[in-house]
Amino acid sequence: MEMTMNAYVTGLARVASAAPVALTDTSVEDRLRAFINGRVFDRPTLVLDCDAVVAKYHALARGLGQGTLIHYAMKANPAPEVLRALAAEGCGFDAASRGEIELALAAGAVPEKISFGNTIKRGSDIAYAHAHGIDLFAADAEAELDKIAAHAPGARVFLRVLVGATGADWPLSRKFGCAPEMALRLMDRAAYLGLRPVGLSFHVGSQTRDPGMWTETLDAMAEIWQAGRAQGHDLTLINIGGGFPAFYGDPVLEAETYAARVAALVQARFGAATVMAEPGRGLVAEAGMIVAEVLLVSRKSEDDLCRWVYLDIGKFSGLAETMEEAIRYQFETxxxxxxxGPCIIAGPSCDSADVLYETRPMQLPLALAAGDRVLIKATGAYTTTYSSVGFNGFPPLDLVVI
Incomplete structure (x- = not known):
């Protein structure tokens, strides 16, 4: 299949040629710096270490335990190189659209390891998925179950349930999931329609740094699970979603340890159930580093306490997760x-909303000046995918996979 997403076809085309970097036992950041140093980038570029993604996949797999189904949340970074590497290791994929399903299949994923995890799907896309062998769909409403029954008769479904506050750095909203008291009715509806309600899913929120934050949510899911089984439904799958954290400066546990602690909480409540996890950020964030440039350093008045530092990348060109300053990226200069000294960080576009950090200014060197290269760490997730197609004429974020 021909790839049409601009961010993933540029490859090395916009980077000055140089000999490839040999991978050693040095850290991922050191490998990324080694690749970046000495190269000229004429616009913001994400450099992604594919081997680091694979290593993180294996760390999470070891922690979650044998038999856990890891379905990579493709929306985090659907670079073909990443998808091919993960598919080759046996990873599954959580797809949110027909486009993502096509990408997963093109990367070599088998349909049995692809789930259609978006609860809001076009009927024709459900039919496309089913025709290509995909048999596992998410739903959180009767009308969605009706669509699945019409376009994927007999398919397996898991029901997404709303959860309360967990303490995640970026709590998820009410957009996805049904109220707990509605889940049993949806199981009945699915069975009535000839579908197979096989389990439940939830999401504790993005960047859930403490495994203990999962406890209350898992307790609530276990109650629904037991009630569903008592009602006669053969529930076998608990989809724990994402939430696996990346390091943005605040302490987080190593991936394998974190996953093992979550797995222990799950096993204590769901026993021999099949567990599915959908890591996105936790797999790819730390494998990436963005190369950016300072365009301007200025003050708004003579007595302004904060400098304004304008970068050639902003909210509309890859750093959308700075919205409400939820994700605090780390900068190297x-x-x-x-x-x-304190700095307000902003992007280059002619939009007053394109301010990254102002509520909590960043501390950056006083010597910082226009033309300086800035490295933005742990940017492998939700940067190329959130990048616009060209707002204000600024190009999408380039991607180089090493």
Whole structure:
């Protein structure tokens, strides 16, 4: 299948040629820096270490335990190189659209390891998925079950349930999931329609840094699970979604340890049930580093306490997750180690909303100036996919996979 997403076809085309970097036992960040150093980038570019993604997949798999179905949340970063590498390792895929299903199949994924996890689907896309052998769909409403029954008769479904506050850095909204008291009725509806209600799913929220934050949600899911089984439904699948954290400066457990602690909580409540997980950020975030440039450093008045630092990348060109300052990226500059001062960070577009960090200004070197290269760490997730197609004429974020 021909790839049409601009962010993934540029490859190395916009980077000055140089010899490939040999992978060693040094850290992922060191490998990324080694690739970046000495190269010229004429626009913001994400450099992604594919081997680091595979290593993180295996760490999560070890922690979650044998038999856990890991379905990579493709929306985090659907670069073909990443998908091919994960498919080759046996990873499954959580797809949210026909486009993502096509990408997964093109990467070599088998239909049995692809789930259609979006609860809001076009009927023709359900039919496309089913015709290509995909048999597992998410739903959170009667009308969605009706569509699945019409376009994928006899399919397996898991019901997404709303959860309360968990303490995640980025709690998810009410857009997805049904109220707990509605889940049993949906199981009955699915069975009435000839579908197979096989389990439940939920999401504790993005960047859930403490495994203990899962406890209350898992308790609530276990109650629904037991009630469903008592009602005669053969529930076998518990989909724990995502929430696996990446390091953005605040302490997080190593991936395998974190996953093992979550797995222990799940096993204690669901016993021999099949467990599915949908990591996205936890797999790819730390494998990426964005190369950016300072365009301007200025003050709005002589007595302004904060400098304004304008980068050539902003909310509309890859850093949408700075919305409400939920994700606090870490910056490296050529002047690190020097005297620091508070900065408001903003993007290059002519839109007043394109301000990244203002509520909590960043501390950056006073020597920072226009033309300086800035490295933005742990940016492998939700950057190329959130990048616009060209707002204000700025191009989408480039991607280089090493």
């Amino acid at each position: 050529p002047h690190d180690g020097g005297e620091l």
